[in-house]
Amino acid sequence: MKIIGIAASARKNKSTRFVLEQCLKEARRTAEGAGLSITVELVELAGLNVNGCLACDACKKGVLCSQQDDYQPLIAKLADPDVVGIILATPVYMGSMSSQAKAFLDRTVIFRRNGFMFRNKLGGAIAVGGSRNGGQELTIQAVHAAMMIHDMIIVGDGDHFGGIAWGNHPDGYQGDMVGIATARNLGCRMAEVARMMRAG
Numbered sequence: 001m002k003i004i005g006i007a008a009s010a011r012k013n014k015s016t017r018f019v020l021e022q023c024l025k026e027a028r029r030t031a032e033g034a035g036l037s038i039t040v041e042l043v044e045l046a047g048l049n050v051n052g053c054l055a056c057d058a059c060k061k062g063v064l065c066s067q068q069d070d071y072q073p074l075i076a077k078l079a080d081p082d083v084v085g086i087i088l089a090t091p092v093y094m095g096s097m098s099s100q101a102k103a104f105l106d107r108t109v110i111f112r113r114n115g116f117m118f119r120n121k122l123g124g125a126i127a128v129g130g131s132r133n134g135g136q137e138l139t140i141q142a143v144h145a146a147m148m149i150h151d152m153i154i155v156g157d158g159d160h161f162g163g164i165a166w167g168n169h170p171d172g173y174q175g176d177m178v179g180i181a182t183a184r185n186l187g188c189r190m191a192e193v194a195r196m197m198r199a200g
Contacts, residue, residue, distance in 0.1 A: 126163030
């Protein structure tokens with residue numbers, strides 16, 4: 001089984017990626033502790049050219065897209081039947097997800113139109129705001145809405161909507177222990193739910 005994390009920030013190697021890494025590490029650690037084999041993979045959208053959906057309907061003819069951009073290699077990766085869950089991490093821009101996150105999610109219509117390929121896969125979200133209460137919950141709800149359109153199983157952190165981090169923490173984003181804890185808890189829950197699904 002595999003969990004894919006998507007870092008949907010415009011900037012490389014910053015807070016969004018860092019918090020997602022904490023989440024994925026905890027998912028792997030929790031799975032190993034339960035005797036479950038889960039691999040994790042992080043995909044960073046920063047520096048990639050992922051256009052928005054053109055509604056050209058090419059994907060109605062198969063698991064394909066007419067746009068020859070950097071989303072193309074992600075299609076096979078996301079279509080892999082070993083993928084049990086997807087975690088999308090985004091900074092908060094103007095009270096919602098980044099344009100990179102929105103473009104990514106819109107392009108996943110490919111999988112909905114070809115037999116709901118994400119149905120019953122786990123979906124989790126992380127949002128990194130400029131302040132402690134910087135729109136993270138609203139942003140996560142927007143990501144969850146897209147995941148629900150796929151009929152995914154939404155997973156929270158056990159107490160909140162998901163990972164909620166503070167990018168401008170006074171101690172730096174690495175010092176946001178509250179936010180890091182929510183991301184780690186999300187990773188733990190993803191692994192726990194994956195284990196329950198396998199047992200069922």
